[in-house]
Amino acid sequence: MATDAFARAKVNLTLHVTGRRADGYHLLDSLVVFAGVGDSVTAQDGAMSLTVDGPEAQALVGENLVTRAAALMGGARLHLEKRLPVASGIGGGSADAAATLRALERMGRPLPDPAAVLGLGADVPVCLLGRAVRMTGVGEGLEPVAVPPAWLVLANPRVAVSTPQVFRTLDGFGPPMPEVPAFADALALARWLHTTRNDMEPAAIRIAPVIADVKAALTALPGCLFARMSGSGATCFGLFGTEAEARAGAAALPAEWWTAAAPMEG
Structure with missing residues (x-):
């Protein structure tokens, strides 16, 4: 049975860069929301594979966070419908990775531990949570906030x-x-x-x-x-x-x- 998950665009309404850790990672303080537009990920049991289509598929080259995320949960047959532009500041790759994790969770697989999710990228934890937050640290601090209709x-x-x-x-x-x-x-x-x-x-x-x-x-x-x-x-x-x-x-x-x-x- 196939499961689907929507990968909404992540929008940084603010993005304060407050410092840098000894390991080189920057410290952030950001109000993050989501927009009702995004990519779609479909997963089903089978050997690891990924097919991609959609209006922005041609720009997607090289390693994909979707397969890296799936590997943390045992792999799957995956399809990505790519609608968000690549390398565009709205978390497309991170949202796709988070959607992959959610799709596989719906298939009954346990989510990876938080450190492994953060290891996929600073925006993956917030995309996995999928709600408005104040995001701090290197992406691990997620404090839910309320935002008005807009x-x-x-x-x-x-x-x-x-x-x-x-x-x-x-x-x-x-x-x-x-x-x-x-x-x-x-x-x-x-x-x-x-x-x-x-x-x-x-x-x-x-x-x-x-x-x-x-x-x-x-x-x-x-x-x-x-x-x-x-x-x-x-x-x-x-x-x-x-x-x-x-x-x-x-x-x-x-x-x-x-x-x-x-x-x-x-």
Whole structure:
């Protein structure tokens, strides 16, 4: 019997880089949410194999986190429907790995221990949890938070950005994120976001200046309450209060970009 799992896009509404451990891993403080758009993983018993299709499948080359995740749970026959752009700052590979773990868990297999899950990547634990959190440390600290109903427009200019390169280009470290309050609505969230940062955004823009154009285009859309780069880029998000504004905004962006309007999910 085959089991399916949805791999939702992970969005860093904030991303404060607060330091670096002796082993070289950076310390993060981030408000992470999910968007109702993503990839799909199908798993069934059998020898390890992976097939991939979908609109973004062609960009997926080399080792895949899906097979690494499945290997932790004994392997399986896997199929990945790839809809999220690769190396885009919205956790596509990590979400796929987490979806693989969930699909195999539904087949009755025990999940790997937390250290093994974290070993797949800093974003895999939060993607496995699958809800809004304040993420700290190197990805192991996950404190659930409440976020208000809202919509996101995601936009990627078809530029892949290397996360290690962005970390190497960082200006330095900053203070932690302020405490996350209770948000009455999307506007309250937007106002709070103005007091926060994505410390990777300036470095990513130096590497791929088009990111600044994407952020500006989102900011200019009617109804956009706030815009910022997610993760290490190049995908940026715009925060909207209503579905109609988000869908109209996504439709107005350049056709050559990857874009999506989706509910923000906590």
